[in-house]
Amino acid sequence: MMHQKILSGTLTALTDRDAHLRLDGLTKRYGDTDAVAALNLNVPKGELVALLGPSGCGKTTTLRMIAGLITPSGGRIVVGGSDITRMPVYKRDMGLVFQSYALFPHMTVAKNVAFGLEMRGVPKPEIERRVTEALAMVRLESLAGRKPRELSGGQQQRVALARALVIRPSILLLDEPLSNLDAKLRDEMRNEIRDIQQKLGITAVFVTHDQVEALSMCDKVVVMKGGKLEQVGTPVDVYERPETPFVASFVGRTNRLEGAARGDGTVSVGGATLRVPGRPNGPVEIMMRPHRVRLADVDASPAGEGTNRLDGRLTRVTFVGDLLQYHVDVNGAELIVEAASDHGRFFRAVGTPVTLSWRIEDTMVFRRAA
Template identity: 60%
Template sequence: MPAEDHVSPVTKQNADETAATDRFLSLQALTKRYGDTAAVDAVDLDVRKGEFLAMLGPSGCGKTTTLRMIAGLVPTTAGQIVVAGRDLTNVPPYQRDMGLVFQSYALFPHMSVAANVAFGLEMRGMAKADIRARVAEALQLVRLTGYEDRRPGQLSGGQQQRVALARALVIRPLILLLDEPLSNLDAKLREEMRNEIRDIQRRLGTTALFVTHDQDEALTMADRVVVMNKGRIEQTGTPEDLYERPRTAFVAAFVGRTNRFPGTGAGEVVHVGGVTMRCARPVSGPVEVMIRPHRIHLDGAGERRADDNHAAGTIIRTTYAGNVVQYDVQAGDAVFNVEQSTDATGALVSVGTAVTLSWSVANTLVFEAAP
């Protein structure tokens, strides 16, 4: 008798429910073409219920187009968008039950804060008493109680972004879509809003997709990150996966700061600008070598740590950046960027000082060079 005949109905139901949760949002070969150009090229992606997923990549990589297709603002060329088992590919935006927060806030300037937040509920024909209660709840969630009667022009950028977030959340969407919502804020406020958005999403358990070109936002906010390049997904994984175990040179270079060198592989050794270093796997021919600046140790000339790779060099530039000091070190024909915590460095090492660089095989990332 086939094995599946022995599976109980309850077990099958639990398996089906788990699969449905893991594929709460499913993009299946999602494609958008403009003439002969593929802005989004056959993207497959499953998003879990309650997950915070960041879509990361440079301008023009297809991340915003993907988000707008999910929202229904851009028609698909091919593929499917399925939410909770329902095919939404050809469903109009107002029937998709999604909340969208734009980069530009997109608030109505002539309407009060309360009216802006209430707009989506009014379009749904909700009773006025219920609207008032829901608006009050949403404004309390984003810490704007007492601002109900103000106009957007009377608010700071951060407050306007909170209004936009409240407007998206008040409808209690199946999915919250955020299109680079923090890019217009200054650095300190951007960091505060990162934490607020993440805390609110966790409290509500809302499934959220966050589009950004800022790697710090993606790494600090998301459960998983999708790195896109030229309309395709390069890699999907946790922030740690992407940073520590990048699968492509593009991901290694885009996620986090890195030294990037052309080199030549010969077995488990690579040659970079006169510097020979060991790597974790056999390679041959043209390669790209990447080493994170903060994973390189800087010691005095002639000193050698237990690390597997060493290079003698000379400091050619010193940059004090507050929490770290950045050193550019000439070693052979290559220039290595090295970062050290200011807590550990003491006095800055002067330009012209001879030093020894040390780093491990595990931190020597090697990729085949692009043809």
């Protein structure tokens, strides 16, 4: 069976043999419901892959099946060419980092990190050396003697990461490890995890519902919905070239309009005619990213060639720190424009007639049921 691997924006052939981790028809069924439905995925060695989707989409169930914590109802899990579907957890050579950190409160930082090595019967001198190396990797060597309760959330997360890496696993599994951290710490830990993963060249699977984490950290993003794969691709692919309306709206913010495509590269939306890429025909959904829509006075110069235009009325302005969000009513539909904030100064007062414009190439078009 031949798949496609995406590297630096190009497609190259990827055979099953090239995948360090391979999921073949992986399924988990609870009663009559498929929590994960016949999932196929190839992860090459050294890649960091995000399983991205809303709560209940099956991403954590998939990760736990890979880890051996949940028994699949069907399909196979193959690592390095070996079928490990029925292999017990302790034999899978995988490092796990949980959302709750799962540190032993009565143990010191060093003892927490050493635990997995002790369970594997590694000689004491080797344990001491590898624990020291792991703590240095996460910049916690000076806190080796502390207990978890004496650490910040970010430091506890580093301990959990060091404990997973010290065993030198074949695959690193991370289950929403940053969700308990504040925004600044999340940014720092995103960079640290990515730097360590690249330095070690370890294959990693990262579960998240946060599109920023998926786009900024990972080589490949697997978007899931209802237990199924919606799209697999690089961060650029799933953001710039979404294959479904769900992917477009979940991976980034979008404006949405419904219209009728005429088969000639135009779509009728209300009383306006918009130009779109390709030549779709019939009922469609049109989506545009808010930051790629421009706001102007209605008497401004006409939009240039290759640009769409709609007139509306400004209904609300929201200050979001580095962004201003302008809410515009266009024939009963609310569209949002995002622009860099200018010292808190707003473009115009609420109620002002305005014009929205965006490039044709920034218009995403999807077929919808009649």
